Amino acid sequence: MSPSMTAEDDIATTAYVSTVTEDSIAEFGSSIPTPSLSHDETLRVNINPCLDSAKVQQIQELLTEFQDILTSLPGLTTTIHHVISENIPLPEDLFMQMSKSEIFSTCDLAKAYWQIPLEENRKKFTVFQTPLGLMQWTRMPFGLVTAPATFCRLMRLVIGDRQNFLSYFDDTMAHTRSWSGHLTALRTLFSLLRQHGLHANPVKLSIGFSKTEFLGHMISHGTLAPVQDKVSKLINLTVPTTKKQVRSFMRMFNYYRAFIPDFASIAAPLTNLLRKGSPEKVSWNQSCQQSFDTIKDLLSSDPILIIPDINEQFVVRSDASDTGLGAVLLQERNQHLMPCRYASRRLSPREYNYSVIERECLAIIFAVRQFSKFLAFRTFVLQTDHKPLSFLKAGAPKNSRLMRWALSLQEYSFHIVPISANKNVQVDALSRLC
Structure with a gap:
């Protein structure tokens, strides 16, 4: 036939x-x-x-x-x-x-x-x-x-x-x-x-x-890991030369981005190649190659996440830097907080003008929205290294932007727990790498 x-x-x-x-x-x-x-x-x-x-x-x-x-x-x-x-x-x-x-x-x-x-x-x-x-x-x-x-x-x-x-x-x-x-x-x-x-x-x-x-x-004892056979195929990918190839590359690696703490920042040189108006034949430079290699290295380092248990309490950590936002969703396993998901993104040009407290509050909004499906209808702990953010539960801010954000968080039930910056180093690194 x-x-x-x-x-x-x-x-x-x-x-x-x-x-x-x-x-x-x-x-x-x-x-x-x-x-x-x-x-x-x-x-x-x-x-x-x-x-x-x-x-x-x-x-x-x-x-x-x-x-x-x-x-x-x-x-x-x-x-x-x-x-x-x-x-x-x-x-x-x-x-x-x-x-x-x-x-x-x-x-x-x-x-x-x-x-x-x-x-x-x-x-x-x-x-x-x-x-x-x-x-x-x-x-x-x-x-x-x-x-x-x-x-x-x-x-x-x-x-x-x-x-x-x-x-x-x-x-x-x-x-x-x-x-x-x-x-x-x-x-x-x-x-x-x-x-x-x-x-x-x-x-x-x-x-x-x-x-x-x-x-x-790969699923084992309440943990998730990328399948090594699939990772090996991704690692062996050749350097893309066109926007179509870059887009295909990003689509494949996006599936495992929850395992990479600073994916948004690491992949920034590659996503910049996909901007509207950029030439179809990409201009591959050293930063693109470094981004390409770093993503491969991180996926080949056997990253592991725990599978979220909806019957256990969630802990959310967020942080903001001058360039980006970082967040991580955690749960306790064997008396240690372990990551369930990572999230990060760069600040937009408009957000670069925000004050420190506005950026820190924006990081909380970003974290809660990213992990909303896990946090809705249950009480969780929100950890931040910025103490002034206690106003989110204590009272109404005078700043209209902060007021809108505070109101958007009222549908969630959470406790704010200040932590020292040295304990929030994981998320702090995410935000600074953006």
Whole structure:
């Protein structure tokens, strides 16, 4: 079906695609190339090699019981009506649910979108041309505008509001604090897949690990770290020569910016290259190279953040310098305050004219807004090395700008705790590097 395919690939792909397509007599169709597909359905499950033989035996018995959902293309038993949009969960919201989990298992659904049958009156809109004539999809193909929302709706119906389960498109995870609870969770997950006629890909099934990769992060014992394989690929990127390449570079590194305390300041020479009116071919100088190398070095230094626990109190530290703002969200772990998120930015030209107290108050506003989703509807501690800011809770300032900021903070419940500058050195460094 494609010139790049071997005869064997062509036959295998045609046979496999025929399970999710059918002949069509529609009056129109698209020219859509059919990709070469992998047909390895061998039951090769990734089981944690560190588990003792008794636990491995328990897993093998469980897999044998549910072997029917680990092979072949299934027929969905749940009806999914026409979906236009669906709320897609944010990765950080999913991470928060795993703050106390110790054991993880992950699975991908086999040919995920193809597990959803199309309604009869929708098939005609998916017609495509092949050397064998017109064909139309009988199951949901990749590329439909509403396909992601439809699949998220399906997984929301399957998983529901059950604890110990997460789903992000076709990535599904079971996470628990104990081994006995984990076996129960796996049995529940496999039962739900069987009940709804869904099948998992055995090759991508990982069971019983204390550390797992999920959504580009390595999760272990309540901590987050970048996945080293992905970091290695980013580190090996060559120097960009055009604005498009710089924009692509920044997009990739922005995903891990929460791990880099002074990302905004370090990346400033690169973001300056993207200013409106700047030439398409970038002028790469020493400061750009230093910024490029520093970001790579920081990501390769194994940065770690703790996963926020919404049941524990948050501590926010903020600071301002002559050039920028810095903030960090912390929580206590093992009697030590540990970072959950970093944030920083440079001052705008207008903000350079602010007084010291205005810049310090602006740093608080910046910090609270950055971490608002963690701080809303709960009491937190606000630590600052600028004592005059106690007016934010004690009374009304005469300065109209400070008054507006003080009013904007009234929706939050917090205690201001002054700290010495030497204890706030981490955030102070962030602001001064901007």
